[in-house]
Amino acid sequence: MGPRWDPTPLADEIEVEAVSTAIGEAPAPATYDVRTVEVTVPLDGTSVRARISLPVGAPTPAPAVLFVHGAGTGKFSRAFTEPARALAAAGVVTMVPDKRLDTYTTSHRDYVAMARDYLHSVELLRDRPEVDPDRVVVYAESEGGWIAPVMAVEDPRIEALVLVSSPVVPPRQQAAFAVDAYLRNTGVPQAVFRAIPRAVGMSMPGGGFEYADFDVQPWQERITQPVLVVYGTGDASMPIVQGALQIRSDLAAAGNDDVTVRYYDGANHGIRVGGRVVPTYLEDLAGWVLGQPATADASPRVAGATPTQTYVAGPVPQPGWLRDGTVLLGLVIGALGTMALCAAGVGTTRVVQHATAGRRARQDAAPPRRYARGVAGRLALVAGTTVVTAVALVWYVVSVARLAVDYERNAWIVQGGWVAVRLLGIAAVVAAVLLARRVHDARQDGDVVAPGVVRTVAAGGVVLGSAVLLVVLAYWGVYQLGI
Structure with missing residues (x-):
């Protein structure tokens, strides 16, 4: 009455060129005091609050980073606190807006519309006297990886993208991949795996969830900006090898080979080890942002711990019975x-x-x-x-x-x-x-x-x-x- 579950083993590998994740061509680090201000970002039909972190005494106009939320975050008071402060202390203006929630529910998410909402924050950053309007970088984590590529295509003036723990594949495929990985780690009997395509492949009660099949690949194939791709090797929920390979392949379709990939040993979805953001990751991030455009093609292109991914995050078989x-x-x-x-x-x-x-x-x-x-x-x-x-x-x-x-x-x-x-x-x-x-x-x-x-x-x-x-x-x- 339903499909079998037989994920395809991943045959492709990614070559890690160096163990050290240091960014070549990155400028010497500096340290500044940080001052924060809260602002209101007007959107179409509503507004959200945002926190801007400013490096006190840093040369101006400075580069800036806008943070795009993943599925698990929504308020600036709780999201991206460590990377936002670390970047500001290094001389980068950062902005973390609240996520717009009146159009964001479990059953409805429009990633293209969300990208356009975040672009309002980009414009607000560009209008700040402390910010170089041509040096605004977008930092997206997890679900934000389906949003930031749309932003980069619709606003080519964005200088660069940072994609952290990006799913890359459509949400339905990523969900099946994550469930499979979690169940294998938990040690469930083999018979349980057959429930994966029946649960992930069916339509949800009450309708909605159209975003489950959103494909970010056509957007990634039009990105012309440099991209920093970041994964933790301890993140079982993401296709950490396939993701980096696909981003490189998609950008190559636009003639863009400015892709830097970093893997952090044992780090989880939030690039944390033992509950703390990996310090070298924050240093590398600041160096890559401050060093643009020189760091766009800095060597090594792929560095860090060697990642492993056993199965491909691919299309989910659709149930023939009880699909609704x-x-x-x-x-x-x-x-x-x-x-x-x-x-x-x-x-x-x-x-x-x-x-x-x-x-x-x-x-x-x-x-x-x-x-x-x-x-x-x-x-x-x-x-x-x-x-x-x-x-x-x-x-x-x-x-x-x-x-x-x-x-x-x-x-x-x-x-x-x-x-x-x-x-x-x-x-x-x-x-x-x-x-x-x-x-x-x-x-x-x-x-x-x-x-x-x-x-x-x-x-x-x-x-x-x-x-x-x-x-x-x-x-x-x-x-x-x-x-």
Whole structure:
């Protein structure tokens, strides 16, 4: 019912020319006091606040760097504090605006529109008397790597780009790559990987998420400015080899070979080791920015620790069944709702029967009709085990996701939890078999399995709802024998 997950091994490698990440042609470092001011950036239809850090006593007009947020940041008070201050202390004016949030949601993000919003900040920087208007550099981290290339194309006056932990590939491909890497590190059973294309490849409930297939490559192929590409070798969420190679290839399409690549040993997504931004990275960044245009093609072109990337971040197979997340969610909610209504209907019927039991006894009426012996209990067992299995699967996915994000392992949860989910799934099927056997025996004995309209409809509803949930559980891998 869904595609297999078989990522392609990465055959390409990138040649690291030197261990030292120092930027050739970088000027001698200087140190200045830093003064900060807060400003308002007018945008189309709204405005955002921003913090500008100024080097006190540095030669003016100075180069400037505008910071573009990734997905995990949004306020200048918490984002880029270390690199912004380090650059300012080295003689570079820096600006960190708040992210515009009225047009930025989980289900809707327009990277081209976001780029145009950030260009308002570029213009504000250029109007500052401390800034050389022709020496504004754009620094983008993570998700910002889908925004900054658009800015560079739409404003060729931008001097250079710094792409830190840039995803490069479309968001859907990057998400699948990251999930795969995290799951492998967490040590999940192979059967779990098949859920990746089913989850990442389907449309999300409620619609939206069109940005999941945004392709930055056509924009990168039009970049004419120098680019500094930065990755940490400890960042499992990004295609750190493929990313640098693709940026070089894309810029070459525009006749641009001014690409400098730096890898920092053991650094994570934020170029941090032990929670602290790598000091040499801040020095290299300042040297590369201050040295423009001489550092645009400075040697070595690729330096630092040797990166490793096992698999290609490539297209995600699309599910053939249950591709629509709204349909999938509707099936689950519908199944649960149907079973709940059926239970409520039978319960109400029993209350009414008990309330009229005395009157029936006085009238020597027939005893109240019930399910054939053993049928009601096994219907409840089927519904209960199926629902518990579904809940257990959700618990397992959430628990593994937390371990994966924290880059941790826990065999009791990862391996033991998966065994528990599958055992519950088997119990649900056994319960269904027992119910079928009891119904068969009752019919053989001439008993009425489900007397009355309410009990007949309720029995059918429980069986149908449980069957739907069992199919959904099978779709997500509870019953599969291999990957």
